[in-house]
Amino acid sequence: MSIHWYPGHMHKAQKEIRELLPQVDLLIEVLDARIPYSSENPAIAAIRGEKPCIKVLSKSDLADPEVTAIWQAHLEQERGVKTFTTTTEQPQKMKQIIDLCRKMLPEKEASIKTINTMICGIPNVGKSTLINILAERIVAKTGNEPAVTKAQQRINLGSGIILFDTPGILWPKVENPQSSYRLATTGAIKDTAMEYDDVGFFAADYLIKAYPELLKERFKLEYIPDTEIEFLEMAAAQRGALRAGGRVNLHKICEVLVNEFRSGKLGRISLETPEMVLKEEAEMAAAELKKAEEKAQRKERFKTGSLTRDKKAQKEHRIERVQRRSKEKQASKK
Template sequence: MRVNYDEYLVDDNLYINWYPGHMKKTKELVRDNLKLVDVVVELLDARIPFSSKNPDIDKLAGNKPRVVILNKSDLADRAKLDRWIKYYKDRGIKAIPLDTMKGTGLNKVVDECRNAVKDKMDALVEKGRKERPIRIMIVGVPNVGKSSIINKLTGRKSTVTGDRPGVTKGKQWVRLKGNLELLDTPGILWPKFEDQEVALNLAFSRAIKDEILDVETLALRLIGKLMVIEPEKLKTRYKLDALGERDIDTMDLIGQKRGFIIGNRELDYTRIATTVLNEFREGKIGKITLEVPEDIKK
């Protein structure tokens, strides 16, 4: 037998809205230090390029040269990733896919930062000014991989990293090779998620802490999304002959297949939920991108 979670999980009211005090402080830190920076490096999650883009950054950065990085590209669907690269190219922005685990794309990031301010630096030299380091600010939502990128660029463990939002604390200037200086900031979210699809995508990728969410309902939403966009990968990962008619039915099938049973032969929904969420985040379900440029609401 199983507990009837249908009403609890399907007719839920999962509304995500998170803006702790340190987010406000981070926004102020970014705004106050922009005058010291030559280039703004905007770091996005390649699996959710639109959802992980903070709309506040456009206002804060203004006319500063911008470099876009699509991090965790190793976890993204390559065909969909190419569509995002083209999307940015069509808007005059070079988006660089990056895999921090292997370091793939790091040299392109450095080169693009140099290209973005080449005219400015050449003009300073022509005026007789001593060449100074190019100053970079790296910004992005929590858990998008900023600290890992900095550690790769410096070749040493210069900042604290972890798979938890908000690990980076305060402002840090980091000296990079090649006469570059980088200002790292904590991840910054925005006060209100007008689009709950965006909020869900951020929660799926753990930009929002699991501790403040209903992980069982969150995993159910993820299963429902994967049933639509990646049904074969979902079936393959959990060895399912077919998916259920509803997301809760598929969740049950996953639990039964994995043997996640407790008590009087009841399904352990918490274990099912944490397994599905973790395996998506680790790329074990497959290389998955949750959104494409066509999904952006006009």
């Protein structure tokens, strides 16, 4: 699945981030704890350089706690990176981020200089909620949908810390196809930019393999089938998501599944692990290498003229095949 959603304000925001970065001492990147890899904007990683970064794993109360701990250990292997888990139910814990900013920049603390921080993240990861808690006032608009913040703003958090807020930004092309589905499943893109059926099938396929017991309990099923279509049919029967004649309303049951995942009604679930994404990255690299090799071979064959000869031979073969079939037809009529 490809995401066809890259509003103009996101392009502008990415440009503003690049221009502002030289003034910034530390980045605060808000990630969705359920998809730390897929919710990490590669553009931010590319322009951050050596600047210290706090990766805030938001919505951690919705994620699998064991998987979140694995992600924290994995992310902190990178130099200058610290992780911090938060939920909207822990406002006092969120305020500890200010202390962590100072600990990561001890030279600023010693000289009593202002610390300029910049908060960034993809849409709908809870960035605005975090800002309002840190500022102890409503300075950022919140909403249960992506792309609410559309303009950059400068916020004085007190205690010598300035926070630059930036709109949530996606990127024009999500390289990993699995990440596209994960972003859609968590609600990082608007529902109008995706097909519920596609996302529901992806979610069902993953969940029956990774969290079968949670599905069994939530949908009151005696067992979990092996395929996503069988599960969706059984779940639809349980929830009454049926059309006239008892046919399954796939759109409706997929919508139910995705919304119950997002709200946490299915339980604490993570959609990816470091092991999974490392394997996916290796597969993508291998596919790109194969594509590059095939392109180089075509180029070489074109230079030597063998590509033209191959095409001519293929054309002659097709003509011969058509002629042979024509003769066979005529013979059968006789």
